[in-house]
Amino acid sequence: MAENSSNLLHNLLLFGRLLRALGLDVNLGRMIDLVQALDHINIGNKGDFYHTARSLLVHSKEDIPLFDEAFELFWRKPTEEWTTLDLRALGEKRRFRKPAFIPPPLKKPKESASGTNGDTSISEDEPPVVQATLTYSEREVLRHKDFSEMTGEELEEIKRLMKALVWRLGMRPSRRLRPGRGTQVDMRRTLRRNLKFGGEVLYWEHRDRKVKPRPLVIIADVSGSMERYTRLLLHFVYSLSEGLEQKVEAFVFSTRLTRITRQLHDRDVEEALRQVARQVPDWSGGTRIGDALKTFNYKWVRRVLGQGAVVLLISDGWDRGDIDLLGKEMARLQRSCYRLIWLNPLLGSAEYEPLTRGMQAAMPYIDDFLPVHNLASLEDLAEHLKQVDDHRPVRRQDKAASRLL
Amino acid sequence: MPTQQIDYMTTTIKSIDTLQDLLRERLYVADRGLATAIYLALKLGRPLFLEGEAGVGKTEVAKVLTDVLDTELIRLQCYEGLDVHHAVYEWNYSRQMMHIRVLEARGERVEEKDLFSAEFLLRRPLLQAIENSNQKAPVLLVDEIDRSDEEFEAFLLEILSDFQITIPEIGTIKAERPPVVVVTSNRTREIHDALKRRCLYYWIDYPTFEKELQIVTAKVPAASGELARQVTAFIQELRKGDLYKVPGVAETLDWTAALVALDQKRLEKSIVEETLGVILKYQDDVEKVMQSDVGATLARINVMH
DSSP states (O other): HOOOOOOOHHHHHHHHHHHHTOOOOOHHHHHHHHHHHHHHHHOHHHHHHHEEEOOOOEHSSHHHHHHHHHHHHHSSSGGOOHHHHHHHHHHHHHTOOSOOOOOOOOOOHHHHHHHHHHHHHHOOOOSHHHHOOOOHHHHHHHSOGGGGGOHHHHHHHHHHHHOOOOOOEEEEEEEEEEEEEEEEEEHHHHHHHHHHGTTTTOOOOOOEEEEEEEOOEEEEOSSSSGGGHHHHHHHHHHHHHOOOOOOOEEEEEEESSSETTTTTGOSSSHHHHHHHHOOOOOTTOOOOOHHHHHIIIIIIHHHHHHTTOOOEEEOOOOOOOOOOHHHHHHHHHHHSEEEEEEOOOGGGTTTOOOOSSHHHHHGGOSEEEOOOSSHHHHHHHHHHHHHTTOOOOOOOOOHHHHOOO | OOOOOOOOHHHHHOSSSHHHHHHTTOOOOOOOOHHHHHHHHHTTTTTTTEEEEEESSSHHHHHHHHHTOOOEEEEEEEOOTTOOOHHHHEOHHHHHHHHHHHHHTTTTOOOOOHHHGGEEEOOOHHHHHHOOOOSSSSSSEOOGGGSSSSHHHHHHHHHHHHHHEEEEEEEEEEEEEEEEEEEEEESSSOOHHHHHSSSSEEEEOOOOOHHHHHHHHHHOSSSSSSHHHHHHHHHHHHHSSOOOOOOOOOHHHHHHHHHHHHHOOOHHHHHHHHHHHOOOOOHHHHHHHHSSHHHHHHHHHHHHH
């Protein structure tokens, strides 16, 4: 009997390790909880055992399928007979999915610049010296050069400059109060302060609204037509999600929508982007903005657009999907967020006019239409974001209504 | 982790089966998995964290559980900006003022510790749940926690892990009989892992046809068998479709009740179109269903079920 239960414990711990290997948040404490819980149920009943383990070890809907697979394996075979193949098969589904496309690495600056640098054995970790050698006017030129026309080393330089940009997004008043000069009376502090006056209130203390940064949601187009900008824009998305104090949710799409928020959390930007590339199945594919937005509207809006969020949509507007759908979903998206900003790299060139069918359909629902083709435009954007709260965007109601009918 | 043994729970609810029956007697049809989670929450003295789309019966769990345990339900509806003064306690300032004046009139000095004592405390839901002196522990329902903000979550953490509340002027109040806690979330945002980790987690899905039919017949007994079947099947069809806001079980029940009130014995195309507003809450969705062939859908479900 004792041997039996210690055997069970052993197996449970192996199960826990398997779950952990799959990325579930399972630690020893949780396993002890599970052992305790098993006292209350009939372990022989597979269903009850399953639900007991699941309710204790899983705390997110997304993890349930993963748990199910691990559980099946655990139940099917004694743990001693697990082969590394089984484990790998499980892990593979989640982690080692073959990337459909990995964006080609940019040329390292030192490769092309080796002529000026006699010593080719410089280690890669060493900070590049390019920045120091740039003169003011060179940097000015770089600021206004279109991303798509840049050479490898210029891009590297831009990435560094991008890191230096300061991002701040407008604030919104929260419902929370704190001591301050607002209109609400803070009775607790008032009472304390007036205690000595014997029930006469001579001084009033007040409370004021606390302000909070608005959440930011970025939806970026990574389809074929955007290819020249994609890599740098992802860097831009990364630096935004690193640089802002609030939560940033990020999505990319070409024919379908993929959430990349979790991948962007990696400390190292290159690693983060590799992870993103692995995650996105339709890199450089066609563009179906309407479909992507629809997925976003149906699946994500309620989860990520609360609390007055600002949405950045990055795309050139070349849409090969259903144009009516695009207009409709843009309308819905605009209604769901505080401000909808469309960043278009093509807007940088003087002769560009938003004449593509996609852009035409989307235009009525955009609060701000801004270029994103060079560093100067990013700086302007940073400035713009700081001011999103000064006044609400003016939206015409009839436009949205007539569109729906 | 201490296991709270509460006698009446152990005596009446002996197994998951008993619990499932008790719930069913009270017209709540629970899956085996949900019953297991509730059962463990009772036995282990842990909060139950229920997630799921709107209208699948999350809040109902707390209500029916209150009935099963024959105790009191304390409900805290969350909203953005919910703070300590509304969730836990507040001082009764007008009474404090009065007290000061009375003492002053008698020429006595006001001591601060007298003023901030239990006597002048207004107990809000969380404090009520912790401080209860009843024989039976209450059920504490923290409803729609995703509507509150992170600050409140952090605060809830202390209460849910130790079942105690600290009031600076008075000290720490610990629960004699920890409440049975049910936390619900519609998942309009992610709740922090630290909070979820302290709970038993269960995702309530939309019910299957059979289960939903059971719910409808149990909750709206006045509906004819045919009507209940048709309504359930129709809603199940809608859930498969591409709607912005999918109707939940609550909508199924509302609709059935509405149709009964209109003296309908069975679903007709015209009546479906007239009452769509009961189940669909977005104009786009209503239009979409109107454009799809309601008659054909009705014919299809009549063949299927």
